[in-house]
Amino acid sequence: MIVSDKEKVIKAFSDAFEGQTYERIFFAPGRVNLIGEHTDYNGGFVFPAALTQGTYIAVRQRNDGLYRLISGNMENHVQFSNQELHYLESHTWGNYIKGVLHAFDEKGYSLNGADLYVWGNIPNGAGLSSSASLEMVAAFMVSELTGADLSRVELAKLSQIVENQFMGVNSGIMDQFAVGLGEKDHALFIDTASLDYEKVPLDLGQYKVVITNTNKRRELADSKYNERRAECEEGLRQLKDLGLQIQSLSECTEADWQVHKVQIKDPTIRNRINHVVTENQRVIDAVNVLKNGELEAFGKLMDQSHESLATDYEVTGIELDHLVNIQRQIPGCIGSRMTGAGFGGCTVSLVSEEKLDVFFEQVLTEYEKAIGWAPTFYVSDAGSGVHELA
Structure with a gap:
């Protein structure tokens, strides 16, 4: 029973x-x-x-x-x-x-x-x-x-x-x-x-949402989260000083950002703004391609999101980057990115249902070889x- x-x-x-x-x-x-x-x-x-x-x-x-x-x-x-x-x-x-x-x-x-x-x-x-x-x-x-x-x-x-x-x-x-x-x-x-x-x-067709836990607790997440938020607030202040009439970073369009980014002298602040502006557009694009059934395009946007989080926002870390790189190379995985605050935690991937067993086996083997411990997998429907x- x-x-x-x-x-x-x-x-x-x-x-x-x-x-x-x-x-x-x-x-x-x-x-x-x-x-x-x-x-x-x-x-x-x-x-x-x-x-x-x-x-x-x-x-x-x-x-x-x-x-x-x-x-x-x-x-x-x-x-x-x-x-x-x-x-x-x-x-x-x-x-x-x-x-x-x-x-x-x-x-x-x-x-x-x-x-x-x-x-x-x-x-x-x-x-x-x-x-x-x-x-x-x-x-x-x-x-x-x-x-x-x-x-x-x-x-x-x-x-x-x-x-x-x-x-x-x-x-x-x-x-x-x-x-x-x-x-x-x-x-x-x-x-x-x-x-x-x-x-x-x-509607993901043959694909399933697979969540993979790095099994590294996010020790830095809270402190770095507050630090990133402060950096974004500074970026917003600087854009306002440049004359942009915005109340949040996400109101800065990609066109406005192309005009003004050379005037943001601090490379860290510039990178943080770049992530927020481009990530915001990626969400809009992702929803549109999903509605059109373009799942591989959705997966590419997930990949781009992770790259931005790793390079511009710097919230990924060794475990998440290794995991994403391993997952993307496995046939049947059309997109993978970190999800959550970062510095450990999980990735989310779109994986063909018929390739799930291969995906689990290869990711476990390669991740354990690279990091020293095993990941944990969750396949979840939207609840x-x-x-x-x-």
């Missing part, structure tokens, strides 16, 4: 909390960004899809103001009261949920304690938005339990505030938005400046956004 992940979580809740039964259970997916990296906090376009892997949270409400958090993925249990909704380093993963509770508390919506069991099948530190998944599943849960009834867009905005202000990671809104509004068999074409979006059918499980 095959036991579902939901059933495992329900049993684990009972085991963790002295035989008590859960009351409700919620799920939020991870996400993979097909193209459009480091554009979201620059007001640009992105093209993510929700995964079928994600984060489960089973809850039983209390009435004593106490929160007990247990995770099937982390060793440390976290406990705090309604009066202790502040960041505490020793509470590690629990701070994401605490931050959500704090954000709702400030809106006038408060739980009076809860027992929570959390389990996810997204690898931590892989760049597949395990943190946004945890934030969004907690936010959706609190919204439902308190009657706040926030829309998914409002939940995404709230969760981004938690990430930025409570957790101190200056990220854009793409992750939370994709986790909240994803739809089965679709990707989301999102304008992160306006939050206008289009659900685009992810649904955050929801309650019946």
